[in-house]
Amino acid sequence: MNSVSYSRIMAENKYYPFFELLATPLRMGIISLLKDSEALCVKDICESLGEEQSKVSHALKRLRECNAVWVEKKGNFRYYSLNKVTIIPMLELIDRHVMSYCAVCRHLGEKDRNSRT
DSSP states (O other), X not given: OXXXXXXXXHHHOSHHHHHHHHOSHHHHHHHHHHHTSSOEEHHXXXXXXXXXXXXXXXXXXHHHHTTSEEXXXXXXXXXXXXXXXXXXXXXHHHHHHHHHXXXXXXXXXXXXXXXXX
């Protein structure tokens, strides 16, 4: 396939920008944290991931633009949670897919978990 065709396909593909949005280690780290939490403020996310506040805030902004995360203001703090309508079910579907069909992803996930212990 030549590059013109590939570029056109990517420009017309609605899945590409969505998955590209999620395909950074920081954004995936935020999603993983929020998957296991009811809601977290930026300070908690920064401490958990060991990242600077500006980087986390920028990543959250991108995730909010796609409505992958929701924000609720309480006093001086903003609390972020995953979109429970679409993102959490999608993550659960991916988990089922990996466990049933994708030995490569399952192996990489186990390898990652073992390296953190």
